[in-house]
Amino acid sequence: MRYVPFTTIQDLAAVPEYAAECVSGDEKPCGEKSGEHTHPEHVEEWMRRHTQETRHQNYRRTFTDFAIMAPSELEPARVARVKA
Incomplete structure (x- = not known):
């Protein structure tokens, strides 16, 4: 892993x-x-x-509020479109 x-x-x-x-x-x-x-x-x-x-x-x-755990290398604007 x-x-x-x-x-x-x-x-x-x-x-x-x-x-x-x-x-x-x-x-x-x-x-x-x-x-x-x-x-x-x-x-x-x-x-x-x-x-x-x-x-x-x-x-x-x-x-x-609601949060997303995102890989650090993703840009915030791109993360808004990612659905976990």
């Missing part, structure tokens, strides 16, 4: 996902969620509205 160096790159063919959850609360976290969105602006707008309505200010944000 030959060792081939790999690198991790973002899969540009897949759409990242953004979300937030309200973790404000005295006894337990609020738990309200923004839902998953394809752009962070939608999540930030949900957080602004939730803060205005509840005065909650603490959020857990998540960002999910």
Whole structure:
């Protein structure tokens, strides 16, 4: 078996996902969620509205993307077309 160096790159063919959850609360976290969105602006707008309505200010944000393990010698533009 030959060792081939790999690198991790973002899969540009897949759409990242953004979300937030309200973790404000005295006894337990609020738990309200923004839902998953394809752009962070939608999540930030949900957080602004939730803060205005509840005065909650603490959020857990998540960002999910998709990755490709590609041989290091491949160019990123070419990797976007490679399907594992």
